[in-house]
Amino acid sequence: MCNPPFARRFLKPKYWLTWLGLFFMLLLSVMPLAIRQWVGGIIGRLLLHSNDKRRNIAKKNLSIVFPDDNEQQINERVAESFYWQGVGLAEYSLLFFASKRRLCKYIKLDGVDKLEEANRQKQNAVLLLLHSSMLDLAPFALGDRYTVYGSYKPVKNGLLDWFVRRARCRSVAFVVAREEGMMKLVKSLVPGRFLIFLPDEDLGEKHADFVDFFGVPKATLNTPARIAKMKSAKCFPCFAFFDKKDRQYHIKVSPEIQDFPAIDSQESASKLNSALEVAISEAPEQYMWSLQYFKTRPKNTDSVY
DSSP states (O other): OOSOOOOGGGGSGGGHHHHHHHHHHHHHHTSOHHHHHHHHHHHHHHHHHHOHHHHHHHHHHHHHHOTTSOHHHHHHHHHHHHHHHHHHHHTHHHHHHSOHHHHHTTEEEESTHHHHHHHHTTOOEEEEEOOBTTTTHHHHHHHTTSEEEEEEOOOSSHHHHHHHHHHHTTTSSEEEEGGGOSHHHHHTOOTTEEEEEOOOOOOOSTTEEEEEETTEEEEEEOHHHHHHHHHTOEEEEEEEEEETTTTEEEEEEOOOOTTOSOSSHHHHHHHHHHHHHHHHTTSGGGBOTTSOTTOSOOTTOOOOO
């Protein structure tokens, strides 16, 4: 799915507005970091005030994670979360149009010594990439240094999907469509090639166990544990975030999840969520709280949303 061909249909009028947005992103890509983040802040405020559904989901999620906060504090956290989502969208301008050399100037890799060790020992490794606002910077930065691959969920807008796929394939070896299932991902995992897997989505009860995530039962994917078992792979949480101190985007690889998978699938899921919570604590405001992480509920349990 890399190097997708350009389709002539992208020149039709239905895509003209998308082309206009892409032209704006081209201009944005040559701007300094401060201006891109300022524009991102504007985008974030527009998203905050125009998307009631996502705003309410973020508010509920943050109320769960920070139960001691009052309503004003939660609202401030929601606003900050949308600010970083806007910044993340603005930074797609770099992924789409900036040179690799320029893009790498803004990114710092942390904790990759763990991956170096896995390479030396010829061990399989899975990078459990969390849904932060900056997540697409991670495959680029990691793929610039290592051989990485992962799954891909198409974007509904065909032209935008073409640009996103081109951006993601600039450094990764290849991507696998989510519809192709897990086995292609598993078979492609060999020493020296790292699988990037997003473990924190709620994809329903199938292939999931209900264990606590920030104190609330969540349908937690058991796929990472199954991959780890089938391929004797080490699993490393990975979180992408902007560090305000050094004004760089950090891709942090956390220590491997110990004794993973466990004998019991519930225990494996619990170990996974505990490790993900620690990774998120690095910059919780930059996690994508507007996703329905608690959509699937245990039987006889009320909807969170």
